[in-house]
């Protein structure tokens with residue numbers, strides 16, 4: 433009897449590949465500096481989320497946008513964008529490029545950072561380096 437090849441279900445990858453080609457890449461710096469407004473255990477710093485290089489918005493192959501933070505101490509975190517909703521290029525522009533997003537502590541201790549900032553197109557991230 434012929435053995436059936438296992439076909440992996442095609443799910444959208446949850447792994448951010450920073451060097452992957454993206455047609456449109458935006459960077460965004462967090463502007464909520466200091467203690468988090470909603471979670472006193474969290475802090476926003478210029479060296480962390482306040483650096484535009486640490487947050488990227490990319491378009492996946494299915495046309496959906498995803499946003500990622502390269503956290504200094506936690507590695508890549510998927511950002512939970514709360515505004516605009518739905519998270520599309522048109523809505524970002526309609527919002528004057530403002531985006532509001534949350535990140536959650538990777539270790540599951542329940543800390544939530546609520547960030548906001550203004551996205552801008554960055555050509556240096558528009559292709560693999």
Ligand SMILES: [Zn+2]
Pocket residue numbers: 462463464475476477481482545546547548
């Ligand atoms: Zn922040």
